[in-house]
Amino acid sequence: MPRPILATISTSAMAHNLSQVKARIEFARKVHSSINQQCLSKIVAVIKANAYGHGTLNALIGFKAADALGMIDLVDGILCRDNGWTKPIILLEGFFDSQDIEILQHYQLTTAIHHQAQIAYLNEAKNVGKPIDVLVKFNTGMNRLGFHIDQAKDVLVQLNELKAKGIVGRIGAMSHFANADLESIYVNDAAQKILAIAPQFDGQLSICNSAASIRYPYLALQHHENWVRPGICLYGSSPFDIELSQYPSVDFRPTMTLEAKVIAIQQLKAGDKVGYGSLFTADQPMKMAVVACGYADGYPRSAPQNTPVMVDGVAASIIGRVSMDMITVDVTHIPSAQVNSRVVFWGDGGPTIDEVAKATGRIGYEIMCNLAKRVPIKVV
Amino acid sequence: MPRPILATISTSAMAHNLSQVKARIEFARKVHSSINQQCLSKIVAVIKANAYGHGTLNALIGFKAADALGMIDLVDGILCRDNGWTKPIILLEGFFDSQDIEILQHYQLTTAIHHQAQIAYLNEAKNVGKPIDVLVKFNTGMNRLGFHIDQAKDVLVQLNELKAKGIVGRIGAMSHFANADLESIYVNDAAQKILAIAPQFDGQLSICNSAASIRYPYLALQHHENWVRPGICLYGSSPFDIELSQYPSVDFRPTMTLEAKVIAIQQLKAGDKVGYGSLFTADQPMKMAVVACGYADGYPRSAPQNTPVMVDGVAASIIGRVSMDMITVDVTHIPSAQVNSRVVFWGDGGPTIDEVAKATGRIGYEIMCNLAKRVPIKVV
Numbered sequence: 001m002p003r004p005i006l007a008t009i010s011t012s013a014m015a016h017n018l019s020q021v022k023a024r025i026e027f028a029r030k031v032h033s034s035i036n037q038q039c040l041s042k043i044v045a046v047i048k049a050n051a052y053g054h055g056t057l058n059a060l061i062g063f064k065a066a067d068a069l070g071m072i073d074l075v076d077g078i079l080c081r082d083n084g085w086t087k088p089i090i091l092l093e094g095f096f097d098s099q100d101i102e103i104l105q106h107y108q109l110t111t112a113i114h115h116q117a118q119i120a121y122l123n124e125a126k127n128v129g130k131p132i133d134v135l136v137k138f139n140t141g142m143n144r145l146g147f148h149i150d151q152a153k154d155v156l157v158q159l160n161e162l163k164a165k166g167i168v169g170r171i172g173a174m175s176h177f178a179n180a181d182l183e184s185i186y187v188n189d190a191a192q193k194i195l196a197i198a199p200q201f202d203g204q205l206s207i208c209n210s211a212a213s214i215r216y217p218y219l220a221l222q223h224h225e226n227w228v229r230p231g232i233c234l235y236g237s238s239p240f241d242i243e244l245s246q247y248p249s250v251d252f253r254p255t256m257t258l259e260a261k262v263i264a265i266q267q268l269k270a271g272d273k274v275g276y277g278s279l280f281t282a283d284q285p286m287k288m289a290v291v292a293c294g295y296a297d298g299y300p301r302s303a304p305q306n307t308p309v310m311v312d313g314v315a316a317s318i319i320g321r322v323s324m325d326m327i328t329v330d331v332t333h334i335p336s337a338q339v340n341s342r343v344v345f346w347g348d349g350g351p352t353i354d355e356v357a358k359a360t361g362r363i364g365y366e367i368m369c370n371l372a373k374r375v376p377i378k379v380v
Numbered sequence: 381m382p383r384p385i386l387a388t389i390s391t392s393a394m395a396h397n398l399s400q401v402k403a404r405i406e407f408a409r410k411v412h413s414s415i416n417q418q419c420l421s422k423i424v425a426v427i428k429a430n431a432y433g434h435g436t437l438n439a440l441i442g443f444k445a446a447d448a449l450g451m452i453d454l455v456d457g458i459l460c461r462d463n464g465w466t467k468p469i470i471l472l473e474g475f476f477d478s479q480d481i482e483i484l485q486h487y488q489l490t491t492a493i494h495h496q497a498q499i500a501y502l503n504e505a506k507n508v509g510k511p512i513d514v515l516v517k518f519n520t521g522m523n524r525l526g527f528h529i530d531q532a533k534d535v536l537v538q539l540n541e542l543k544a545k546g547i548v549g550r551i552g553a554m555s556h557f558a559n560a561d562l563e564s565i566y567v568n569d570a571a572q573k574i575l576a577i578a579p580q581f582d583g584q585l586s587i588c589n590s591a592a593s594i595r596y597p598y599l600a601l602q603h604h605e606n607w608v609r610p611g612i613c614l615y616g617s618s619p620f621d622i623e624l625s626q627y628p629s630v631d632f633r634p635t636m637t638l639e640a641k642v643i644a645i646q647q648l649k650a651g652d653k654v655g656y657g658s659l660f661t662a663d664q665p666m667k668m669a670v671v672a673c674g675y676a677d678g679y680p681r682s683a684p685q686n687t688p689v690m691v692d693g694v695a696a697s698i699i700g701r702v703s704m705d706m707i708t709v710d711v712t713h714i715p716s717a718q719v720n721s722r723v724v725f726w727g728d729g730g731p732t733i734d735e736v737a738k739a740t741g742r743i744g745y746e747i748m749c750n751l752a753k754r755v756p757i758k759v760v
Contacts, residue, residue: 001477003453049676049704050754072705073383073754093705096643096672097381115644117719143654144670144706145644178658263476264495264525274523278558290524292476296429296749301742302682324429324745325452325473326524339497362681365704369676373753374430374453 003325004261004292004340007371008347008378009054013253014062017234018045020250021213025228027249028217039221042067044090044206046231047076053298053368054235054256058379060085062255063234068110070229074100077109090135090206090227093145094118098125105130112137112174114145119158122167131169134159135206135227138197140190142178152197172203172227180211181240187212191219198223211239214250237364238354245352256368257347258375260293261340262311265331274328275320280305287332289316291343294325298370299345300360303327307359308351310344312336384641384672384720387751388727388758389434393633394442397614398425400630401593405608407629408597419601422447424470424586426611427456433678433748434615434636438759440465442635443614448490450609454480457489470515470586470607473525474498478505485510492517492554494525499538502547511549514539515586515607518577520570522558532577552583552607560591561620567592571599578603591619594630617744618734625732636748637727638755640673641720642691645711654708655700660685667712669696671723674705678750679725680740683707687739688731690724692716 025041045066051059056076060083063069068088069080077089094112095104098121104111105128113119114137122132136155139146147155152173162168175194179186191207198205205223210233212219220228236254238244244252266289268274268282289311295301299322307318309327311334320328327345331337344350346367353364360367405421425446431439436456440463443449448468449460457469474492475484478501484491485508493499494517502512516535519526527535532553542548555574559566571587578585585603590613592599600608616634618624624632646669648654648662669691675681679702687698689707691714700708707725711717724730726747733744740747 001479002455003473004476049752052676075382093383093643093672096384096641099381115719139646141653141658142656143646143648143652143668143700144703144708178653178656261476263473266519266523268523272523273521273558276522276558278521288523292473295746296432298750301746320523323524324749328524339495366675366681369704369752370678370750372429372749 002376004263005297005375006259006378007375008257008259008380009058010253010255010348010380011058011062012380013236013255014054014059014234015065017236017252017255018043018063018065020252021228021230021233024214024250025217025220029221032218032221035218035221039223040225041220042204042225042227044068044070044227044229045234046070046092046229048072048092048231049369052231052235052365053371055377055379056080057083068227074103074109078103078107081107088133092229094137095121097121101125101132104132110135113155113159114147119155122162125167127166129166131163131166133169133172133203135172135174135204136201138173138175138194140175140177140193142176144176146175149193149197152200156200170203171201172205173198173201174206177207177209177212180209180215184216187216195222209239210234214239214247232365235368236353237368243352243354254347254352256353256371257350258293258299258345258371259350260291260343260345262289262337262343263292263339264290265338266290276323277321280320286330287337288319289329289331289337289341289343291327291329292325293327293343293345294323296324296372297375298367298372299327300356300362300367302360302362304359308355310350312341313349382756384643385677385755386639386758387755388637388639388760389438390633390635390728390760391438391442392760393616393635394434394439394614395445397616397632397635398423398443398445400632401608401610401613404594404630405597405600409601412598412601415598415601419603420605421600422584422605422607424448424450424607424609425614426450426472426609428452428472428611429749432611432615432745433751435757435759436460437463448607454483454489458483458487461487468513472609474517475501477501481505481512484512490515492525493535493539494527499535502542505547507546509546511543511546513549513552513583515552515554515584516581518553518555518574520555520573522556524556526555529573529577532580536580550583551581552585553578553581554586557587557589557592560589560595564596567596575602589619590614594619594627612745615748616733617748623732623734634727634732636733636751637730638673638679638725638751639730640671640723640725642669642717642723643672643719644670645718646670656703657701660700666710667717668699669709669711669717669721669723671707671709672705673707673723673725674703676704676752677755678747678752679707680736680742680747682740682742684739688735690730692721693729
């Protein structure tokens, strides 16, 4: 049998979390009197980065009810089409090369357009009777990808010419918030910029990520057709500084559980030092478990002493340094702990991934994405 | 075409680094007058964790000249046998279950024995005419895996009985240093403990990791047959606090290069903020490149401002926060920088992986192992 470590992916929790985002927006529709009730709100499940470490194909099951999928690599777009996904697929960073255009046409992939170079590529494309839907990406303060707002008119002229030639289909707009996890003063300024030009676009408007979908869901109801694009919250992790469970009126569930087994028990004497750099010294006799998980599995090496884990269902703490393939845990208070005891590092029956992130100076996104290829996956 | 990011693995650099370890030990043989010239010293190339992110099968090419391979998962052992590796394979953490014993026998895998539970499993095994070579792991201060030194006699009695029954073959000994990167006072105490009992073992003695192989190579010449087991240095990264290039008389080369292309250029005005959390503010007009690499590719999100990268062969610095799929770089001083410019994050033509590790508060081991599955690999 392989090394005793396992990640469990819950597609039902993924489906549940998707429904929570939908519910949050429909709630906003009811309470905000200014909202035009004819606005459509559709959910784009973001599955980039191998579905945040959960597996692209598992995401096709978990997010079956989504209206579209968002990703960044057209290789993943092809994979989803080949596996039966017929609803829209959106390349959030767009395409990277003129050769990609045939693929966009053939697989009917919607693409972000964030740079003049992409428009130049489209100008050389052939009309094959399959116009490509586009979302023009605008920079509203993130200063990463996107045109400046004052370029909107010029870009629209160019894209409408491409539309007339049958290269481009629907033309929508999108933007990304730099601080949607913070107070609305940081968000409203950016939102107002894109909302001011949105009526010029007949295609979809996409501005809400996880944080904005949960915190400012009314922003997902500002255009005739809105594409909300949650990512991290679909995987049960928080886009905020606080745990999602502390956020009012939402119920997101963990989608990934990482567990491993105890492979050895050590009895320490007072004064015994543990692991690389002899980081930990026992101040009294202790019982310690060595567990088959390390930083090469994706567990953060930055975990300090006292980072929480669960052993045989009992809360326990990491001691010593996380090594490549092993983690050492104080189990002095857990008489049942022995070789083969179950240790949960995060997820169902363990700490939340956000608790681990907080303890280790990381974020949930990073921990999920870094789950190593060598960890066997069980899908439930 | 896929997203423009690429990791290049150099199997010739891997082979070169292996030869450096061998040379270091043969140097020690010449200069230490106390060494018995009949001592054999063999190199076990450690390829656990998908060969530190380089790919297990690539390691079979790079480390073809090794005397043995070390790993932790028997699944990898089977993979290496199935791909033609006929020399010894050592499971450094041993086996985890009684069912594994048939696999050890069938594939002729050498196993560490670090726990009484493993001996109990062996006692139930059938003699199939294929004795299993073992290395008894001793705890010499690391306090992770292994028997205490004073259990040596008892363990040997049990294993010799298993040898008489045809279950166990050669019986060697191993240990692991907690502080081999530090001064010899930390190492000698641990080394003396295992060397004191080593003569009782007719099999191999394995005590030197990368740090000890480079710093204390005479420790690899203390038994009639020594198995040196370098890991990190074979991949061109340092087991020490200093760069390997600063270590005298060795020449290790980078084995992994991570590069990506610029996908957008932004002109910033003074006062413009960049990326999540608006971490960076331009204090003057700047030219900024957005590069197709992020923490979901394995680049550390903890990279602070000024972390080094190379753009079009010119040194440059990261600005703003590393996001999941993109990194922003100040290219004000690089007129050639444009969409499709080449950016090297580490390796050949870029900073060393250890420079990146130092800047980001990580270690080279962790960065290599965390290279994401989604990054395409080119083997040279």
